[in-house]
Amino acid sequence: MLGCPSEPAQAPAPTAGEAGSAVSESSEPDSATDLGEPTDAETVNEASPAATDDGSTPQEPTPEGTPEPEPAPAETPEPATSSATGNQELLPTSVVLGDESLYEGIPGEGPLTVEQVKEWLATPGVHESLSITLPLGLSLGEKQIVGIEENPLTRAKIELGRQLYFDKRLSSDGTISCASCHDPAMGYGAQTQFGVGVEGQTGNRNSPVSFNRILSGPQFWDGRAESLEAQAVGPIANPIEMANTHDVAVETVKGLEAYRVQFDAVFGADSVNIDNIGKAIATFERAIVTGPSPYDYYAAVKPFLDQFPTEDDLGELKEDEPDLYAEYEEAKALADEHPMSESAIRGRELFFGEKAGCTACHVGANFTDEKYHNLGVGMDAEEPDLGRFAVTGDEKDKGAFKTPTVRNIELTSPYMHDGSQKTLEEVVEWYARGGHPNEWLSEKIKKLDLTDQDKQDLVAFMKSLTGPFPMVETGRLPE
Known part of the structure; x- marks a missing residue:
C-alpha cells in the first residue's frame, strides 16, 4: 500500500492504460501551462497536486488484501448513428x-481541415461521457478523483483540449503554448529551473507537472x-507566460x-469563451496519467x-483456488x-519506514498528501518566496509549498518549487540535512541518519x- 511498508494486491495491468478501478466520469477538468511565479496580472501557470473534494488528505488503500471493490461503470446511452457515419x-x-x-x-496528416473535423465529430461515441x-x-x-462531475470527460472534449494545449496561437506572439512549459517529451514539465515565457521571460518557480491532474484539486505550488x-x-493573460489577453x-x-465547429459540438452554439477554453484544456490534462511502474507491479505480486x-x-493455492493462482x-x-x-526494494523499506519517513508527506496513490x-527551500534568500502565505495570509503558511507527486520524478528535474535541486541525489541530501532552519520550518522536517547506501x-x-506516458499527437491543429 502507499503509505506503509506493505501494499495491497493490485489487479495487474501491462500498459499505460490498464485496469485499476472503474469510475463514472464527470467533473471539472484542470489545465496547466505555467512558469510558477505569481504576478499582479495573474500568476504564472503551475499545476500542483490536488486536494480531495473535502480538502482532506487522500485516503490510503487498505493495508492488507486487495483494493476496495470498484464501482460499476455508469451506463451511457447508445447514440443514434447519423447519415454521415452510417453503420460506423x-x-x-x-x-x-x-x-x-x-x-x-x-x-489524417497536416493541419486539420474543417471537413476532417466535421467528419470526425459525427463518429458515434465521441460525445458520450466516458x-x-x-x-x-x-x-x-x-x-x-476530482473535477469530472461538473465537466465530464468525452473523446471530443479531450481532443479539443489537446489541440488547445499545443496551440501557440493562444499566446501574444505565437511562440508559447501550454506544452512549452509542460512538454510530454520532458515528463510534462520543463527541464529548466524556471519556465520560459514570451520573449524569454522567466518566473521564479519551477514548472510543475501536468499529469495525474485527475487526482488534483487546488492548483499551483501555493494552491491559489x-x-x-x-x-x-x-497563463494566457500572464505577462510573463503568454502575455495575451483573454479577449x-x-x-x-x-x-x-475548425475550432468554432468543435466548440459548438462540445459546448453548444456560440460557446467560444475563456471558460470553455479552460474546460477543454483541463479535460485533456485530466486524461493524462502515468502508467504502471515497476513498483506498482511489485506491489501487485508482493501480497501473494x-x-x-x-x-x-x-x-x-493452485490446487485449492485456481482462479486466484491465475491472478x-x-x-x-x-x-x-x-x-x-x-x-x-531496500529503498522502498526506507521510504515507507520511520528511518526516512517520506510518507509523512508523500502518501496515497499519487504519492502526495496535497x-x-x-522545507526551508529558498528561505535563506534576502526576500524569500513565502508561498502559501500569499494566498491565505496565515502566518503558519509562510514558506509553505504543495507536496508534489513522486511518480515519474526521474523525468522531471530540476526539483523543488524553485528548481534549486538538480538531481534526486541533491534532494535526498537536502532532506537528510533537515532542510534549512527558519521560523516556519515544518515539524515533519528533521535531520535523517542515512548512510550513503x-x-x-x-x-x-x-x-x-x-511509468509510461500514453503517446500523444502533438501536431494536427486547425488550419
Whole structure:
C-alpha cells in the first residue's frame, strides 16, 4: 500500500492504460501551462497536486488484501448513428485512462481541415461521457478523483483540449503554448529551473507537472487556483507566460472555423469563451496519467508472495483456488517483466519506514498528501518566496509549498518549487540535512541518519516509480 511498508494486491495491468478501478466520469477538468511565479496580472501557470473534494488528505488503500471493490461503470446511452457515419462502429465509452485512442488526434496528416473535423465529430461515441478506469497503481486513488462531475470527460472534449494545449496561437506572439512549459517529451514539465515565457521571460518557480491532474484539486505550488479550470486560463493573460489577453485569445480561437465547429459540438452554439477554453484544456490534462511502474507491479505480486512464501504453498493455492493462482501468475509475470532492483526494494523499506519517513508527506496513490509544507527551500534568500502565505495570509503558511507527486520524478528535474535541486541525489541530501532552519520550518522536517547506501537506495526507489506516458499527437491543429 502507499503509505506503509506493505501494499495491497493490485489487479495487474501491462500498459499505460490498464485496469485499476472503474469510475463514472464527470467533473471539472484542470489545465496547466505555467512558469510558477505569481504576478499582479495573474500568476504564472503551475499545476500542483490536488486536494480531495473535502480538502482532506487522500485516503490510503487498505493495508492488507486487495483494493476496495470498484464501482460499476455508469451506463451511457447508445447514440443514434447519423447519415454521415452510417453503420460506423460506436467508439468504446468505457476506457482505461492511458488508452492511446484518447490522444491520437483526428486521423489524417497536416493541419486539420474543417471537413476532417466535421467528419470526425459525427463518429458515434465521441460525445458520450466516458466511464473511466485508472491504471494500476493510480487505481488505488479513485476516491481522490476530482473535477469530472461538473465537466465530464468525452473523446471530443479531450481532443479539443489537446489541440488547445499545443496551440501557440493562444499566446501574444505565437511562440508559447501550454506544452512549452509542460512538454510530454520532458515528463510534462520543463527541464529548466524556471519556465520560459514570451520573449524569454522567466518566473521564479519551477514548472510543475501536468499529469495525474485527475487526482488534483487546488492548483499551483501555493494552491491559489481552486481547480484546473481556474488555473488553465491564467497563463494566457500572464505577462510573463503568454502575455495575451483573454479577449484576444478568444477572438483568435473564434477566427478558426475548425475550432468554432468543435466548440459548438462540445459546448453548444456560440460557446467560444475563456471558460470553455479552460474546460477543454483541463479535460485533456485530466486524461493524462502515468502508467504502471515497476513498483506498482511489485506491489501487485508482493501480497501473494507474503501469504504463499514457498513452492508448496503456491502448489496448494493452485490446487485449492485456481482462479486466484491465475491472478498470481499474471501478476508475477508482469513483475518479472518490469523488475525492481534490489536497491529499489531496500529503498522502498526506507521510504515507507520511520528511518526516512517520506510518507509523512508523500502518501496515497499519487504519492502526495496535497498539503503545504515549509522545507526551508529558498528561505535563506534576502526576500524569500513565502508561498502559501500569499494566498491565505496565515502566518503558519509562510514558506509553505504543495507536496508534489513522486511518480515519474526521474523525468522531471530540476526539483523543488524553485528548481534549486538538480538531481534526486541533491534532494535526498537536502532532506537528510533537515532542510534549512527558519521560523516556519515544518515539524515533519528533521535531520535523517542515512548512510550513503541508504541515500542511493532511496533514489533507486523513486526511480522505480517511473511509468509510461500514453503517446500523444502533438501536431494536427486547425488550419
